[in-house]
Structure formats: structure tokens, C-alpha cells
Amino acid sequence: MADTNTPPDARTEAPLLEIRGLRIGFPRPDGPPLVVVDGVDLSIRQGEILGLVGESGSGKSMLALAAMGLVPAPGYVMAGDIRLDGRDLVTLSEREWQKVRGRTLGMVFQDPMTGLNPVRSVGALLGESVRRHQKVGPEEAAAISEAALKAVGIPAARERLAAFPHQLSGGLRQRVMIALALVNRPRVIIADEPTTALDATIQAQILDLLRDRLHEAGGLMITHDLGVAAEICDRIAVIYHGRIVETGRTRDVLAAPRHPYTAGLLAAVPRFHGRGTRLIPIRGAPPGPVSERVECSFRPRCAKAAPECAAAPALEAIAPGRSVACHHPVAAAPAREDAQ
Numbered sequence: 001m002a003d004t005n006t007p008p009d010a011r012t013e014a015p016l017l018e019i020r021g022l023r024i025g026f027p028r029p030d031g032p033p034l035v036v037v038d039g040v041d042l043s044i045r046q047g048e049i050l051g052l053v054g055e056s057g058s059g060k061s062m063l064a065l066a067a068m069g070l071v072p073a074p075g076y077v078m079a080g081d082i083r084l085d086g087r088d089l090v091t092l093s094e095r096e097w098q099k100v101r102g103r104t105l106g107m108v109f110q111d112p113m114t115g116l117n118p119v120r121s122v123g124a125l126l127g128e129s130v131r132r133h134q135k136v137g138p139e140e141a142a143a144i145s146e147a148a149l150k151a152v153g154i155p156a157a158r159e160r161l162a163a164f165p166h167q168l169s170g171g172l173r174q175r176v177m178i179a180l181a182l183v184n185r186p187r188v189i190i191a192d193e194p195t196t197a198l199d200a201t202i203q204a205q206i207l208d209l210l211r212d213r214l215h216e217a218g219g220l221m222i223t224h225d226l227g228v229a230a231e232i233c234d235r236i237a238v239i240y241h242g243r244i245v246e247t248g249r250t251r252d253v254l255a256a257p258r259h260p261y262t263a264g265l266l267a268a269v270p271r272f273h274g275r276g277t278r279l280i281p282i283r284g285a286p287p288g289p290v291s292e293r294v295e296c297s298f299r300p301r302c303a304k305a306a307p308e309c310a311a312a313p314a315l316e317a318i319a320p321g322r323s324v325a326c327h328h329p330v331a332a333a334p335a336r337e338d339a340q
């Protein structure tokens with residue numbers, strides 16, 4: 001039977017969130033600005049979760065904050081476009097941002113205690129956000145708030161509306177943060193290390209919840225843990241020292257990381273130590289922010305460093321949907337190479 005009614009594959013549609021050439025810097029009194037995000041391109045489609053993975057200090061939070069119009073001063077967006085449904089966000093006024101933030105873009109912050117105002121009850125926090133963005137009265141706002149708590153698996157949701165953040169366990173607080181990010185049904189949800197502060201059992205529950213909720217919109221999942229990204233992300237972008245060094249579908253990246261840094265991150269996740277894979281700890285620490293990049297930032301830590309690495313490599317496509325920024329990428333089939 002000819003199937004002419006199949007809806008177009010959502011993943012072939014134009015991206016919901018598209019970031020092009022994003023640079024974020026911090027001014028210095030004695031020289032050019034320190035660049036903490038240096039020419040990043042990312043896109044997220046409807047129904048897709050993109051993982052942004054990298055060590056602490058690599059620029060993940062700055063990138064997320066830029067997408068929310070919240071880069072902390074004196075930091076600033078030096079260059080680039082951030083488009084949501086084709087609309088440029090970088091040029092929005094603060095007034096316009098207030099309509100976008102919490103409405104079209106939702107964010108789950110790493111630390112629930114900074115993300116949740118401690119002197120407001122859960123019901124007040126949710127209700128205020130609902131009434132800021134939707135034309136509803138207090139009763140309807142309370143009903144929407146209660147439904148939002150139920151949707152993130154909070155038992156006795158109605159009673160919880162009266163609770164204050166400090167009265168809740170870490171896991172419940174993180175659920176409230178997620179409810180707050182989702183309550184106005186945003187088009188894109190950014191989750192910045194949403195499970196870092198939680199113990200393993202609660203982390204697994206929150207990841208399950210995020211997997212479902214982020215797939216209903218478009219999601220950017222930020223983590224330093226490649227294992228967490230592997231759990232819920234469709235695609236992965238690995239960030240190192242403010243630049244994307246590798247992107248690809250999660251299963252492709254995990255099966256055969258091509259950047260030596262990605263291979264090192266993978267080796268640090270115990271459950272990925274499969275047969276034939278070597279444990280390659282990443283030695284040393286990432287460099288601090290610089291004004292001007294010359295060599296490959298990973299060169300001082302890289303076992304494969306060669307003279308060419310004195311010039312920073314560009315991110316280049318190596319297969320459809322797969323890119324790597326490395327002069328000497330890891331072989332496409334590392335397990336076989338290791339077996340020799």
C-alpha cells in the first residue's frame with residue numbers, strides 16, 4: 001500500500017535552535033579579550049537531544065547561558081548567531097528576552113539551590129512563571145503548576161505546591177527545577193549538568209524523565225560525563241577549550257571516537273571498557289582561556305601529537321553527520337587496531 005500520508009521526518013526539518021560561529025569573551029584591561037567559546041556551531045532539531053560534553057572549564061555553561069541571553073557581565077557575545085525558529089536571539093533587547101526565557105526556551109540549572117528562589121514556595125515559583133507567560137488567572141495557574149509537578153513524577157503534587165525548596169530532597173528539588181523549565185512548554189530545553197549533584201539512583205530516574213521530556217521538544221543536554229550523554233542523547237558534540245572537537249550520532253561516537261580527546265573521555269567511563277579497548281587516561285589539564293589560539297589546544301595532552309599540531313585544526317566533516325577537528329584522528333576501527 002502506497003503510504004503518502006507519512007508526516008515528514010521531523011529530523012529533516014529546519015533546526016529549532018541553531019548556533020553559528022558563536023564566540024564569547026571576557027575583556028581584559030591589558031590586552032585582547034579572553035575567548036572562552038571560540039567559533040561554535042550547533043543545531044538542535046525538534047524531538048532531538050544533543051549532548052554537549054566536555055571537562056569542567058571547557059565553555060559549556062557559557063554557551064548555554066548565551067543561548068538564554070544570560071552571559072554574566074563582563075562576559076559578552078563577541079560574534080555569532082543564535083537562532084530559535086529562525087529568529088536571531090543575540091540582538092534581542094532585555095525586554096524581548098524576558099518573553100523568550102522560560103517560554104520558548106527553558107533551562108534546568110546545575111544547582112537547584114541557585115535555580116530556585118529559596119523564599120518562594122514551589123507553587124509561587126511555578127505560578128509566577130505561568131502567569132508571566134500565559135494569560136491565565138491564579139486558579140488556572142495553580143492547576144497548570146500542579147500538572148507540571150505530576151508530569152515530572154512528584155507524588156502528592158497538590159501538597160508540594162506549598163513546600164519551600166529547602167524542605168525538599170535533592171532529587172525532588174531537581175524535579176521541581178525541571179517542572180519549572182517545562183511548565184510553559186518551551187520549544188527548546190537546555191539542561192546544564194542536571195544530574196551532577198545527585199546520587200546514582202536518583203540520577204538514573206532524572207535521566208529517564210529528561211529523556212522523555214526533552215524528546216517532546218528539542219533538548220541540549222550538558223554534561224562532563226560521556227556516560228550520561230550516552231544514556232539519553234541522539235547526537236553528541238564534544239567541546240574542548242571552547243571549541244567543538246568532534247560531533248556525530250551518539251552510537252557512532254561511542255563505537256569509534258575519532259578525536260583523541262573523545263577517546264580519552266570514553267576511556268574514563270568504566271562501563272565502556274569493552275573487549276579490546278585500551279584505557280587511555282587523559283594526562284594533564286586543559287589550558288586556561290586564551291585570546292588567540294595557535295596550536296591545537298589538546299596538543300600538550302595528546303599521545304598522537306605531531307609537528308602539524310602546531311597549527312589548530314578546523315572541524316571538518318569526515319562522514320555524513322560526523323565531524324572531527326584533528327590532524328591525526330584515531331583510526332575508524334580502534335578495536336581491531338588494538339587487537340594487533
Ligand SMILES: Nc1ncnc2c1ncn2[C@@H]1O[C@H](COP(=O)(O)OP(=O)(O)O)[C@@H](O)[C@H]1O
Pocket residue numbers: 026034036054055056057058059060061062063073074075288289
Ligand atoms: N568572569 C570570568 N572571567 C574570565 N573567565 C571566566 C569568567 N567566568 C568564567 N570564565 C572562564 O570561562 C571558561 C568556561 O567556563 P564555563 O562555561 O563555566 O565552563 P564549563 O561549564 O564547561 O565548566 C572557563 O575557563 C572559565 O574560567
Ligand SMILES: [Mg+2]
Pocket residue numbers: 060061062192193
Ligand atoms: Mg558548567
